[in-house]
Amino acid sequence: MVVPGFIVNELQGIADSSDSLRRLNGRTSLDILQKLQDNKKLHISILEKDYACLENVDSKLIAIAKELDGDLVTLDFNLNKVAKLKGINVLNINDLSNAVKMIILPGEK
Numbered sequence: 640m641v642v643p644g645f646i647v648n649e650l651q652g653i654a655d656s657s658d659s660l661r662r663l664n665g666r667t668s669l670d671i672l673q674k675l676q677d678n679k680k681l682h683i684s685i686l687e688k689d690y691a692c693l694e695n696v697d698s699k700l701i702a703i704a705k706e707l708d709g710d711l712v713t714l715d716f717n718l719n720k721v722a723k724l725k726g727i728n729v730l731n732i733n734d735l736s737n738a739v740k741m742i743i744l745p746g747e748k
Contacts, residue, residue: 640712642672643703644687649696701725 650672653665676683690699697718704711710728713719722729 640675640681640683641686641703641707641709642683643689643699644685645689645696645699647672647685697721701727 647669650665650668653661654669656662656665672683675681686703688703690702693699693702697715700711700713700718701722703709704722704727705725710730711718711722712730712732713722714732716731716733719729719731
C-alpha cells in the first residue's frame, strides 16, 4: 500500500487544528497509519511525491493512482465518483463495511 506524503502532511495539518474534533480526527488517523505501518503482514510505504500543479488533494490522489496504475481506497463519496469517472478502480470503505454487516441480528433465526 502506498500512502502519498501529501496525505500525511494533510493529516498533520488536521491534527494541528485549533478545532478539537478536527484535531482528534487527525491524530486518530495518524495513529491508524502508524499501526498499519507496524503490522508486519502489510507493506506500507510513504511516497514523497507531490503534484504542485494540482490544487486539491483529491486531484492529486487521482493523478498518483493513474501514474502508479493503482487502486484508490477512500471513504469520500465524491472522490469515489470522480475517480471512477476517470477510470480509477476504487474500494470504498463504506461499501466494504456494508458488505460484511450481519444481515440478521443475534438471536434471530
